[in-house]
Amino acid sequence: MKLFHAPNSRSMRIVWLLEELGLEYELIGFKLGEKAMREPQYLKLNPMGRVPTLQDGDVTIFESGAIVEYVLARYGGGRMVPERDSLEFADYLQWLHYAEGMIMPQVNIIIVETLFLPEEKRNPTNLARAQKLLNKSLQAVETGLEGRDYVAGEFSGAEFMTGHACVVAERLGADLSDLPNVKAYVERLKARPALQKAMAA
């Protein structure tokens, strides 16, 4: 497998996944925003010029949530996916999708408004709205973590999505003071060697 990756991007999720599974892969590194990501050759693989993209034989696939599901279905051997008839199966799917549906849109706006835009183009209303919604979206994770260490009970594929989003939110300075479950969850994830390796990749 070849993984197209840039540090501090969503592709970290897939490095983390592949490391947790102990799979072999070749890392093809970009810097976020670099020109090579917009070259025709790469746009053939990923028309948005984004990372991650995974190549696995004949298969080319983008979207991190899709890659998590694909890799677990093909190479997971049942690991990190709750049984289809368990109650946890629904939680797994929910938190697998929740990251992009609810948390990351706010994270994106915060990154644009604090890092990408030149100061004179920043909009404090956008930023304040996103920070408020980010906090609200993390409160749902707080509830979901009640009485459990991971969002679907045991460590699962959902961690690469909602767990990663929580780690990123904390790094962006999200206020976790009233979210003790999320705070402990982020620490628990950051203690995993596979995530540490992904953060350094």
Place this chain on the structure above:
Amino acid sequence: MKLFHAPNSRSMRIVWLLEELGLEYELIGFKLGEKAMREPQYLKLNPMGRVPTLQDGDVTIFESGAIVEYVLARYGGGRMVPERDSLEFADYLQWLHYAEGMIMPQVNIIIVETLFLPEEKRNPTNLARAQKLLNKSLQAVETGLEGRDYVAGEFSGAEFMTGHACVVAERLGADLSDLPNVKAYVERLKARPALQKAMAA
């Protein structure tokens, strides 16, 4: 199954899905933004006070992409999900996740900037940026539809996500003039009785 639904929201995706599968369900209707969606009783089911939420026996699940996967896994009997070893399986997963990852963040901003905010609070820069990114995100769908009627070949669960997002984008006035595949795709989907029923629900 009980489906919490509001017209013109993402829950339309699930009505459409349940109609395509011919499953029985009870529809519990909200109006978007109405107070009942923020009552403690509903927030216990969906802490963000959003729709859709699906209740199925002991299971409560939100996030439309998750509900699509859950319903197809439990009640689809193999319909609308490509075989795990097919090339189409990766496309299916990719377009299932693409809607929320790439298209809907722009759709959300356009809705906020043209409908939700009072005129004096609207920001033309936000709107222009979102419209540009929306068009770009649909160009990737245009490429994905090359030589096929649906995003993963045969009609699949990915239609409820990326297909729905294309239908919504068209309704919001996205410029499809240079996207003939997307335009034909939207027409193809809108011709389906199950989607028509969902749009009227």
